[in-house]
Amino acid sequence: MEDRSHLTTLKGAYDHKMMEVTLRVRRYAGEGARAHTETYTVDVPVTATLLDCLDEIKDKQDGTLAFRKSCRMAVCGSCGMRMDGGAVLACKTAMKPFVDAGHTVTVSPMGNLPVIKDLVVDMAPFWSKIRAIKPYLDTGGAKAPEKEWRVTPVQGHLVSKEALCILCGCCVSECISMESDPDFLGPAALAKAYRFVGDVRDGDTRARLKDLSGAHGIWDCTRCYFCNQRCPKGVDPRDAIAKLGAEAFREGLTRDEGARHAKVFVNSAHKGGFLRETELVPKTIGPVAAITQIPFALQLARAGKVPNPLAPHKAKDNAEVKRLWKLLESQAPKQKERANSGAPIDGTES
Amino acid sequence: MQERYAYYPGCLASLSQKELDSSTRAIAAKLDVELIDMPSVTCCGAGDIHEAKPDYHLHLSARILGQAERSGAEVLLTICNVCTLNLRQANSKLQNDPAELARVNDNLKATGIGGYNGGVDVRHLLWEVSQGEGYDRFKSVATRSLEGLKVAPFYGCQILRPAKMLGFEDPDRPQSLERLIEACGAEAIDYPAKIKCCGFPIVLAREQVALGELVQPLQQATEAGADVMVTPCPLCHLSLDAWQKKASDHAGADFKIPVLHLAQLLGAAAGLDEQTLKFRRHITRLDDSVKGKLRLPSVVGR
Ligand code: SF4
Ligand code: SF4
Numbered sequence: 001m002e003d004r005s006h007l008t009t010l011k012g013a014y015d016h017k018m019m020e021v022t023l024r025v026r027r028y029a030g031e032g033a034r035a036h037t038e039t040y041t042v043d044v045p046v047t048a049t050l051l052d053c054l055d056e057i058k059d060k061q062d063g064t065l066a067f068r069k070s071c072r073m074a075v076c077g078s079c080g081m082r083m084d085g086g087a088v089l090a091c092k093t094a095m096k097p098f099v100d101a102g103h104t105v106t107v108s109p110m111g112n113l114p115v116i117k118d119l120v121v122d123m124a125p126f127w128s129k130i131r132a133i134k135p136y137l138d139t140g141g142a143k144a145p146e147k148e149w150r151v152t153p154v155q156g157h158l159v160s161k162e163a164l165c166i167l168c169g170c171c172v173s174e175c176i177s178m179e180s181d182p183d184f185l186g187p188a189a190l191a192k193a194y195r196f197v198g199d200v201r202d203g204d205t206r207a208r209l210k211d212l213s214g215a216h217g218i219w220d221c222t223r224c225y226f227c228n229q230r231c232p233k234g235v236d237p238r239d240a241i242a243k244l245g246a247e248a249f250r251e252g253l254t255r256d257e258g259a260r261h262a263k264v265f266v267n268s269a270h271k272g273g274f275l276r277e278t279e280l281v282p283k284t285i286g287p288v289a290a291i292t293q294i295p296f297a298l299q300l301a302r303a304g305k306v307p308n309p310l311a312p313h314k315a316k317d318n319a320e321v322k323r324l325w326k327l328l329e330s331q332a333p334k335q336k337e338r339a340n341s342g343a344p345i346d347g348t349e350s
Numbered sequence: 351m352q353e354r355y356a357y358y359p360g361c362l363a364s365l366s367q368k369e370l371d372s373s374t375r376a377i378a379a380k381l382d383v384e385l386i387d388m389p390s391v392t393c394c395g396a397g398d399i400h401e402a403k404p405d406y407h408l409h410l411s412a413r414i415l416g417q418a419e420r421s422g423a424e425v426l427l428t429i430c431n432v433c434t435l436n437l438r439q440a441n442s443k444l445q446n447d448p449a450e451l452a453r454v455n456d457n458l459k460a461t462g463i464g465g466y467n468g469g470v471d472v473r474h475l476l477w478e479v480s481q482g483e484g485y486d487r488f489k490s491v492a493t494r495s496l497e498g499l500k501v502a503p504f505y506g507c508q509i510l511r512p513a514k515m516l517g518f519e520d521p522d523r524p525q526s527l528e529r530l531i532e533a534c535g536a537e538a539i540d541y542p543a544k545i546k547c548c549g550f551p552i553v554l555a556r557e558q559v560a561l562g563e564l565v566q567p568l569q570q571a572t573e574a575g576a577d578v579m580v581t582p583c584p585l586c587h588l589s590l591d592a593w594q595k596k597a598s599d600h601a602g603a604d605f606k607i608p609v610l611h612l613a614q615l616l617g618a619a620a621g622l623d624e625q626t627l628k629f630r631r632h633i634t635r636l637d638d639s640v641k642g643k644l645r646l647p648s649v650v651g652r
């Protein structure tokens with residue numbers, strides 16, 4: 001290392017310690033090629049991130065290694081990839097803990113998206129889902145305010161988490177419902193959808209929720225919470241999907257099987273105290289489809305899995321739960337809160 | 351581990367998975383732990399009420415937590431992943447937001463329901479017996495070694511993720527079930543889908559999507575040579591056990607892998623019999639070889 005001892009004020013700033021990092025990297029040259037794993041060892045500062053290590057490999061050992069990056073500071077959303085099977089931002093993942101633990105990590109491309117080369121995935125399906133939810137404000141023909149929309153801090157906070165999304169795709173990588181149904185809109189697009197459904201300036205709420213309530217929409221989510229676990233920005237997409245579900249309910253959009261399923265639970269708590277499982281099948285999938293479930297239901301009944309519908313279990317003190325339900329329903333807002341388009345909020349012009 | 355718990359079996363163990371309830375009560379007695387019943391609690395809403403009517407979910411949870419608090423216990427014991435996450439989510443909100451707690455208590459009071467002061471922790475049986483004193487106690491009662499039994503642990507989702515609400519162990523590399531399987535003298539089988547989803551939340555509304563999810567753990571556990579699977583969640587159990595035939599048809603396979611509740615596995619190792627563990631209530635039957643490896647006392651059910 002060159003002598004910087006003359007830099008008295010910055011003394012220490014340059015003499016960083018180094019560490020040796022070994023990485024196993026999934027390599028794939030593109031269509032027709034066979035994927036394989038290669039192992040690299042690099043010498044990097046102890047502060048190095050996974051991205052620093054990949055840069056070091058690409059600069060000094062193997063220029064053919066392909067990966068995306070730009071900002072190096074968890075803002076642009078380019079560097080999503082899997083480390084030991086879970087999606088991370090390479091630029092936000094410090095390597096020292098793994099070195100200290102003596103663990104060699106394996107790096108591979110994100111899941112649920114086609115691989116183009118090495119760690120680079122094709123984001124086209126991701127973008128088409130984002131586009132499908134109409135990712136822009138639609139005031140629903142409302143006249144634009146003379147000066148500006150008035151949004152209180154509380155109203156703005158309704159979508160503050162969803163607004164943090166950097167469109168990196170980490171949440172999509174391990175989405176279980178998307179593994180099973182590739183057309184599922186998925187966590188990133190649905191979080192983005194709530195960013196507009198929950199926006200007090202947006203006027204297209206009902207139509208948006210109607211679209212989102214259909215096939216491949218909010219009721220496809222299996223609540224595995226991988227998206228919340230993976231998101232590097234704290235968006236918590238699963239929570240956003242739950243908020244969409246609540247908004248759909250408020251709008252009375254409960255025809256989808258998923259919404260009907262939820263409705264049985266809502267009703268059972270105050271009507272029977274416990275979930276009435278016997279009602280679940282017919283109410284969720286409708287009486288006609290339920291007939292096809294009869295042999296299955298009989299099988300469950302034989303094993304004693306279906307409680308006797310003639311003797312419904314009642315949680316004690318059910319009346320109080322009923323009163324609670326009525327009170328909360330009377331308190332619940334019937335309409336979406338809208339932004340104030342003119343008059344000052346607190347009576348003082350700012 | 352506590353000496354006494356407010357016991358919340360949830361609706362599945364109370365209604366259709368009674369074998370889970372009886373096994374849990376029996377293993378608690380073996381561990382010399384008191385389970386206090388809360389006779390007037392409702393269903394936790396299983397994520398559905400939480401999604402459709404979030405405020406109702408919060409109040410129902412506060413009502414349950416309040417009853418637990420008044421029982422004198424410091425911990426509410428769950429035996430279901432979904433109950434665990436639901437109640438912990440509500441509890442975290444109530445404990446960390448005094449204004450919300452006050453609003454909820456006002457509403458409870460207005461409807462003649464006892465309030466909640468935020469003094470209860472929600473913990474799953476798995477967490478209580480897989481570490482510390484609970485683990486030691488279990489080890490000392492696990493006198494019937496299940497040597498030779500290969501067990502595929504299936505965690506399910508909502509006991510691992512989101513870790514910031516659950517936080518018991520590394521959600522990508524959990525070890526608690528493995529630790530208990532080994533404490534039973536059995537062998538834990540490893541397979542990637544052990545932390546994935548059983549598909550239960552959408553099995554009625556989106557059956558094809560759910561079956562696609564359910565096939566993964568069944569297939570991998572079978573291929574890895576497991577004799578049985580074990581899960582800490584009755585919803586996962588229902589999927590893995592009752593929907594197994596449908597998953598077979600979906601995958602063009604022939605899965606025949608019995609699925610045990612965690613409390614049943616612990617119970618077998620602690621010397622409990624079929625009378626209590628009620629394996630006969632499962633849809634996917636235990637064959638003689640598995641029964642032999644579970645070393646159940648000879649008079650077993652059908
Ligand atoms: S919670 Fe829903 S959206 Fe999120 S990863 Fe799981 S299935 Fe996908
Ligand atoms: S929600 Fe989070 S993980 Fe998903 S794309 Fe946005 S920032 Fe990335």
Ligand code: FES
Nearest residue numbers: 071072077079091
């Ligand atoms: S390089 Fe921009 S987010 Fe990592």
